[in-house]
Amino acid sequence: MDKLKRTKIKALLNQEPGAEVLAKGWVRTKRGNKQVKFIALNDGSTINNIQIVAAAESFDEELIKRITTGASLSVRGKLVESVGSGQAVEIQAEEIEVLGECDPMRFPLQKKDTTLEYLRSVAHMRLRTNTFGAVLRIRNAMAFAIHKFFNEKGFVYLHTPLITESDAEGAGDMFQVTTMDLKSIPLDKKGNVDFSKDFFGKKTSLTVSGQLEGELGATAVGEIYTFGPTFRAENSNTPRHLAEFWMIEPEMAFYDINDNMELAEEFVKYLVQYALDNCLDDLKFLNDKYDDGLIERMRSVLGIAFERVTYTRAVEILEEAVRNGVKFEYPVHWGTDFQSEHERYLVEKHFQKPVILIDFPKDIKAFYMKQNEDGKTVRGMDVLFPKIGEIIGGSEREADLNKLETRIDELGMSRKNLEWYIDTRRYGSVPHSGFGLGFERLLLFVTGMANIRDVIPFPRTPKNAEF
Ligand code: 4AD
Ligand code: MG
Numbered sequence: 001m002d003k004l005k006r007t008k009i010k011a012l013l014n015q016e017p018g019a020e021v022l023a024k025g026w027v028r029t030k031r032g033n034k035q036v037k038f039i040a041l042n043d044g045s046t047i048n049n050i051q052i053v054a055a056a057e058s059f060d061e062e063l064i065k066r067i068t069t070g071a072s073l074s075v076r077g078k079l080v081e082s083v084g085s086g087q088a089v090e091i092q093a094e095e096i097e098v099l100g101e102c103d104p105m106r107f108p109l110q111k112k113d114t115t116l117e118y119l120r121s122v123a124h125m126r127l128r129t130n131t132f133g134a135v136l137r138i139r140n141a142m143a144f145a146i147h148k149f150f151n152e153k154g155f156v157y158l159h160t161p162l163i164t165e166s167d168a169e170g171a172g173d174m175f176q177v178t179t180m181d182l183k184s185i186p187l188d189k190k191g192n193v194d195f196s197k198d199f200f201g202k203k204t205s206l207t208v209s210g211q212l213e214g215e216l217g218a219t220a221v222g223e224i225y226t227f228g229p230t231f232r233a234e235n236s237n238t239p240r241h242l243a244e245f246w247m248i249e250p251e252m253a254f255y256d257i258n259d260n261m262e263l264a265e266e267f268v269k270y271l272v273q274y275a276l277d278n279c280l281d282d283l284k285f286l287n288d289k290y291d292d293g294l295i296e297r298m299r300s301v302l303g304i305a306f307e308r309v310t311y312t313r314a315v316e317i318l319e320e321a322v323r324n325g326v327k328f329e330y331p332v333h334w335g336t337d338f339q340s341e342h343e344r345y346l347v348e349k350h351f352q353k354p355v356i357l358i359d360f361p362k363d364i365k366a367f368y369m370k371q372n373e374d375g376k377t378v379r380g381m382d383v384l385f386p387k388i389g390e391i392i393g394g395s396e397r398e399a400d401l402n403k404l405e406t407r408i409d410e411l412g413m414s415r416k417n418l419e420w421y422i423d424t425r426r427y428g429s430v431p432h433s434g435f436g437l438g439f440e441r442l443l444l445f446v447t448g449m450a451n452i453r454d455v456i457p458f459p460r461t462p463k464n465a466e467f
Pocket of ligand 2: 393
């Protein structure tokens with residue numbers, strides 16, 4: 001009997017009744033009467049609980065008392081057909097051990113109606129809720145699917161550095177990395193910080209993107225992708241921004257902007273389909289609890305081709321909307337960067353499907369994007385999704401050495417720091433393209449959660465780095 005091995009609840013729920021089984025997990029609820037107790041046990045393997053039926057006469061009263069919400073149990077018993085509705089099988093308990101008690105008066109998750117906002121303040125414990133169990137399993141499935149997708153296509157997973165000298169996006173919102181004593185910073189003769197005395201002998205930061213190193217990989221082995229943490233010190237307190245988020249950045253030699261758009265569309269559709277195929281229990285739970293349009297919205301992006309629209313045309317559409325009485329908080333005219341309200345108008349109201357915007361004004365995009373003939377626009381692309389706005393940003397890259405160097409100078413960037421990058425255009429330069437998918441933005445779409453803080457286990461946002 002002691003040799004009985006634990007079976008995960010997900011497997012138990014799909015098992016034929018009859019066997020002697022051992023389950024372990026945390027108590028979600030306990031109810032019942034004097035004769036019999038019903039304990040809902042969850043071990044995180046599935047959103048579904050297994051019901052433990054414990055006849056009061058078979059157990060010590062003290063033991064039954066220690067079985068409270070949040071406590072951890074080991075339960076041995078017989079898997080039997082369930083008489084109650086809702087589950088096919090349940091466990092007729094023969095032996096129950098309380099592995100860890102949980103004081104019901106102090107347990108942070110005891111309240112029935114815990115708002116997502118409250119749960120953020122107990123983020124160390126919120127992982128134990130059904131909601132975060134579902135989110136974590138979907139997050140895991142998506143990470144796996146990303147590796148699967150690219151491996152099936154022969155892409156090489158490239159590990160790019162987290163500590164870097166370059167601001168790839170040129171936005172300047174980087175977290176500095178230093179070992180200098182902030183109370184006595186070494187200065188040079190001119191009174192500037194002397195970074196030669198710092199750990200790396202130069203000014204370094206946490207990366208905002210692995211793209212530049214990704215391009216080195218793509219122009220060597222053809223097709224690569226990165227998948228790692230990314231850091232941005234932008235002070236954006238929005239439901240779509242994190243200071244630490246995860247990004248997937250494929251980079252492909254010999255791809256032009258059209259190949260790039262095709263890959264991006266295929267990629268996100270693959271991920272949405274994967275979630276529908278592999279996470280349906282969790283999706284149904286989230287759909288019922290938070291967003292009754294979730295599954296329908298996920299299905300809706302699969303069957304159709306994403307709309308491809310130039311930035312210039314999109315501005316016309318938005319200007320026309322304004323003329324027709326649509327109110328935006330931020331003004332829109334040619335040359336402005338779109339806000340999420342503009343993106344969502346295009347996706348949800350105008351086209352009613354995901355949109356790929358292309359050909360942006362060069363002044364609102366990064367230095368590396370391929371310049372169009374018109375001298376005004378670059379071959380960038382943003383993929384916009386319902387309820388979220390931008391989930392992917394990318395471009396064809398400027399492969400021409402002269403044009404690239406001129407643009408770096410125009411923007412007042414340091415060519416010296418980028419010599420290693422510019423070498424890709426000096427030696428065997430090729431047309432190439434790539435994009436970045438914000439992992440948590442994708443997760444917003446495939447979980448229906450409204451706030452990006454609720455799709456990452458331990459969010460980092462301005463003034464918040466707890467847990
Ligand atoms: O559009 P972005 O800034 O593009 C790049 O970083 C390029 N280097 C990508 C490439 O071409 N390889 O960022 C890409 C995506 C955005 O579309 C968005 O989904 C996500 O990263 N993102 C963020 N997600 C959460 N919090 C933030 N602060 C984010 N900033 C960007
Ligand atoms: Mg972008």
